[in-house]
Amino acid sequence: MQLNPLALSLGDPAGVGPELIVQAWQQRAAEQLPPFLVAGGQGVLADAARAQGAGVAIVPIDEPGDALGVFAEGIPVLGAAGTGWRPGVPDSDGAWLAWESLKWATALARDGKACAIVTAPVSKAALTAVGFSFPGQTEFLAHACGIPESQAVMMLAGPNLRTVPLTIHCALADVPRLLSEDLIVSRGRAVAAALTRDFGIAHPRIAVTGLNPHAGEGGVFGREEIDLIAPAIARLRSEGIDASGPHPADALFAPHKRNSFDVALCMYHDQALIPVKALDFDSGVNVTLGLPIIRTSPDHGTAFDIAGKGLAHPGALIAAIRMAGEMATRRADTRTVDA
Structure with missing residues (x-):
């Protein structure tokens, strides 16, 4: 069964996104990547390819489906040539291009013309300066798909570890106020369902961290574990979800512990992202769970400081493209079986 291509958003054109897209296409055969297209940015990608001496062709296409026939020839790109590549020099024109590319790629996935979206890194500061009113791309995607932001769940996934932060872009001082038993339960349900549907894990094991040092030490260092986290774990277990904890976060990610769970549900941003x-x-x-579409992204930023210097590594973008393709295939297989 031939799926529609993946849709890549360009990211901030002053960052490393354009050169990583070029490198990912160059490694498409060795990495067995599914066909993808880029929503906008012909001029940026052409400049990035030339700057790397890559000899990579940029192939303009009119319709998303055209990407399947030309992917072996070059990078399929929708839209006009537009602006050129100015690595390391973010500006308002680039922020507008990043926003337009994100909107376009999202619409393609939402309308079924792309099987998934992979988003390259953006600058939240640059987007905010041109009127982008969302905390990040995840919240924009939820809005574009017509679902509450609270239903969009961020999961960070690598070869060694998967984590989900319960609270994301907020001050650390606000975390205890934002946590609730219902939030933990709803996130646990969404994560368990997504790991089964999109990752093929029949019975996901969810390790839930504590908030405080030593998971509160029986209330000595705080009561969130007693009043919020443990009751939420009990509710999840009563629903047949294999949840455990609260686990002290400083020990959960040690090598001998990581094989005991499939994902760690963490209380705040850095607790999940640092490991x-x-x-x-x-x-x-970065995988967004809870959306009607599939969305992945490399788990790094724009890296303006190294853009255009030949230092950027495409591994995370390649992993994001591969994961999006695998998730799309699983969903398609599930629909086929259900039919």
Whole structure:
């Protein structure tokens, strides 16, 4: 069964996104990547390819389906040539292009013309300066798909570890106020369902961290574990979900512990992201669960400081493309069986 191509958004054109897209296409055969197209940015990608001496062709296409026939020849790109590549020099024109590319790629996935979306890194500051009103791409995707932001769940996935932060882009001081038993339960349900549907794990094991040092030490260092986290775990287990904890976060990610769970449900941003980036920086993928479409992204930023210098590593983008393709195939197989 031939799926529609993946849709890649360009990301901020002043960042490493364009050169990583070129490198990913160059490694498509060795990495067995599914066909993809890029929503906009012909001029940027052409400049990025020339700057790397890659000899990579940029192939303009009119319809998403055209990408399947030309993917072996070059990078299929929708839209006009537009602006050129100015690595390391973010500006408002580039932010607008990143936003337009994100909207376009999202619409293609939402309308079924692309089997998934893979988003290259953007600058939240640059987007905000041109009127982007969302905390990040995840929240925009939820809005574009017509679902509440609270239903979009961020999961970080690498070869060694998967984690989900319960609270994301907020001040650390606000985390205890934002946590609730219902939030933990709803996230646990969404994660368990997604791991079964999109990752083929029949009975996911969810390890839930504590918030405080030593998971509160029986209330000595805080009561969130007693009042919120343990009751949420009990509710999940009563629903047949294999949840455990609260686990002290400083010990959960040790090598001898990582094989005991399939995903760690963490209380705040850095508690989830630090271990993934320490273990899988060049292969970590940001996956948005809970959407009607599939979305992945490399788990790193725009890296303006190294853009255009030949230092950027495509591993995380390649992993994001591969994972999006695998998820799309599983969903298609499930629909075929159900039919």
